[in-house]
Amino acid sequence: MTQTANAQWQRPGPRSAELFERAARVTPGGVNSPVRAFSGVGGTPAFIDHASGAYIYDVDGNEYVDYVGSFGPMILGHAHPAVVEAVQQQASKGLSFGAPTGLETELAELVCSMVDSIESVRMVNSGTEAAMTALRLARGHTGRKKVIKFAGNYHGHVDALLVNAGSGALTLGIPGSPGVPEAVVQDTLVATYNDLDSVAEAFKAHGDDVACVMVEPVAGNMNCVPPEDGFLQGLRDLCDEYGALLVFDEVMTGFRVHPGCAQAHFGVTPDVTALGKIVGGGMPVGAVGGPSKVMETLAPTGPVYQAGTLSGHPLGMAAGIATLSRLKDGSVHEAIAPKLDSLLQGLQQCADKHGVPFLTQRVGAMFGMFFTDASRVSRFDDVAACDTDKFAVFFHTMLDHGVYLAPSAFEAGFISQAHDDTAIQRTLEAADAAFAAVAQA
Template identity: 60%
Template sequence: MTTSAELFERASRHIPGGVNSPVRAFKGMHRPPVFMERAQGAYLFDVEGNRYVDYIGSWGPMITGHADPDVLAAVRSRLDSGLSFGTPTEAETTMADLICEIIPSMEMVRMTSSGTEATMSAIRLARGYTGRDKIVKFEGNYHGHSDSLLVKAGSGALTHGEPSSPGVPAALAEHTVTLSYNDPDGVEACFEEIGDRIACIIVEPVSGNMNCIPPQPGFLETLRRVCNEHGSVLIFDEVMTGFRIALGGAQARYGVTPDLTCLGKIVGGGMPVGAFGGKREIMENISPLGPIYHAGTLSGNPLAMAAGVTLLNKLQVPGFHDALTQRVDTLCHGLKERADAAGVPMITQSSGGMFGIFFTSQSRVDNFAQATACNPEAFRSFFTAMLDHGVYLAPSAYEASFMSSAHTAEDIQLTLDAAEKAFATM
C-alpha cells in the first residue's frame, strides 16, 4: 500500500513544496499532508483506506456533500458533447439568469475560471469605472494571489502598503491601503483623508481566511455609506460566503448591498470556476461593451455550468440553509461544552454554514491581530488528535471550516466524541 508520506516525498521532486496550493502542505502541522483517494457525502478517504468526516468541503463548494449524484449526473450528461468549445453556449446564459435571480444586486455577471480571476477583474473594473487607482482591503482578508492584493499594511493605517510576497512591485503596492477588519472608525478616517482617490473597497463580508470572523454590527454598513459618499465601488468577495451562509450570500444575511460581487467554485458545483457581477451601469464597461478588458477561453466552461446550475437549483429548497445553520450551531455548541469541561480556552464563531475554532481566552475574535494572538500550538495539538480520530479540519489555524447537508447527526456526534478525546490530551 502506498502511504501519504511516500506520495508526498515523490510529489516534492517536481512540485514546489510537494503541493499545488500552500495550505495543503500541513507545514504548520509539522507532518506530511494526507493524500486523498476519493470522497463521498460527508467523507474523505485517503490512499491508506482511512475515512474522515470532512469539514473542508473543497474549501466551501461541496455544500450538498462530495460526489453529489445529481451534480455528477449533470456533468455526465454533458461529457460526450465535448469538454470546451471556446464559443458561447446556452448553459452560460442559464447560469447568468440563475445567479442574477438569486442575488438581485448582480444585474449582469461575467464568468471566470477562478475566484482569484474574479476579484482581480472586479478591481480592474472598479478602477476603470472610477478613473482612480487606490483600493482599500483589510488585514487578514484574502482575495486571491493577484499582485494588487498581496499587500500588507504599512507602519500606520494610511501609510503606503508593502508587498507581502516577493515579486509584487512596491510601486503597485503603493496603490493598496490595508485597514483593520471590523474597524469602522479606521475606514472613516481613511476616506476623510483620501476618499476622492479610492476606486473601491474589497472585503470578505464574513472573513474566512483568518478563520471565521463575522462582521460586527455597523461595519459593513459603514463601508456602504463611505463608498456612497465618495463615489467608490464596494466589492463583496463572496467566493466563500456566496450561497453558503445564506442563499443570497452575506449580502442577503446582513442586509448590505455591494456594487460588485465576486463568486467562486460553488457556482461550478466544485469545478474550477468563478464569477463577478453587479450593477448594470458598471458591468457595461466590460469588453466587448466597454473599454475595460477581460477574457478567458475557459470562462463559462460547459461542464462547470452544468454542475453549477444543478447545485444552485438544489440550494433553493425551502429551509436548506436553516438546516445547515442548525447543524453548525449544534457542532459549535458541543465543541464549546467539551472544551470548557476539559479546561481548554477555546471559542467558536460561525455564520450560516461556515464556522471557526479559536484557541483563546478572548470572548470573541474580530480582526487579524486577535486571530494571530490565538494559540497555534493548541490548534496543532487539536488538529492532529482530530485527524487521528477520523475528523478532517482545515490544516491551519487561520482557515474557516464548512458544514454540508450530507453531515448527519451521527457525523456530528462522532466529531464531538473525537473532540472530547482531543481536549483530554491538551
C-alpha cells in the same frame, strides 16, 4: 512543532507519505496550493483518493468526517448524485468549445435571480480571477486608482491585493510576497477589519482617488470572523459619500451563508460582487456580477478588457446549475443550521470539560474555532493572538480519530447538508480526545 512531535501522529499512512515524497520532486513543496502542505500544523498531508457525502477517504484507506469541503464548495456534500450526473452528461457532449453555450446563460440567470444586487454576470475561472476582474472593473468604471482592503482579508494571489498589513489603523501597502513590485501595491491601502475609523481615515486622505473598498463580508481567511454590527453598512455609507464602489468578495460566503449570499444575510448591497467556490459546484469557476450599468464597462460593451479561453467552461456551468438550483429555496441552509448548532455547542462543551480556552464563531454554514480565552474575535490582531500550537495538537488528534479539518489555524470550517447526526457524533467523540490531548500538551 518539532519532527519528534510529528512522529507521534498516526495518520495519514505510508501511501500518503510516499506520494508526498514523489510530489516534492516535481512540484514546489509537493503541493499545488501552500496550505495543503501541512506546514501550519506539521506532519505529512493526507492524499485523498475519493469522497462521498460528509466523508473523504485517503489513499491509505482512512475515512474522515470532512469539514474542509474543498474549502467551501461542497455545501451539498461530496459527489452529490445530481451534480455528478450533470457533469457526466455534459462531458459526453464535449469538454470545451471556446464558444458560447446556453449553460452560461442558464447559470447567469440563476445567479441574477438569487442575488438582488446582480443584474449581469461575467464568468471566469477562479476566485482569484474574479477578485482581479472586480478590481480592474472598479478602477475602470470610476477612473480612479486606489483600493482599500483589510488586514486579514484574502482576495486571491492578485499582485495588487497580496499585501502585508501592519497593526496600525492604516498601512500603506507593501508587497506581501517576493515577485510583487512595490510599484504594484503603492495604490493599495490596508485598513483594519471591523474598524470603520480606519476606513474613514483612508478616505479622508485619499477619497478623490479611491476606486473601491474591497472586503470579505465575513472574513474567512483569518478563520471565521463576522462583521460587527454596522460595519458593512458603514462601508456602504462611506463609499456613497466619496463616490467609490463597494466590492464584496463573496468567493467564500457566496451562497454559503445565505441563498442570496452574505449581502442578503446582512442586508447591505454592494456595487460589485466576486463569486467562486459554490457558484461552480466544486469545479474551477468564478464570477463577477453587479448592476448592468457597472458590468457593461467590461469588454466588449465597454473599454475594460477581460477575457478567458476557458471562461464559462461547460462542465463548470453544469455543476454550478445543479448546485445553485438546489440552494435557491433556502431549504438546504435551513437543514444545515441545527446541525452546525449541535456541532459547535458540543465542541464548546468538550473544551469546557477539559479546561481548554476555546471559542467558536459562525455565520450560516461556515464556522471558526479559536484557541483563546477571548469572548469574541473580530480583528486580525485577535486572530494572531490565538494559540496555534494548541490548534496543531487538536488538528492532529482529530485527524488520528478520523476528522479532517483545514490544516491551518487561520482557515474557516465548512459543513454540508450531508453531515448527519452520525457524522457529528463521531466528530464530538474525536473532539473529546483532542481537547484532552490539548490540555495535557
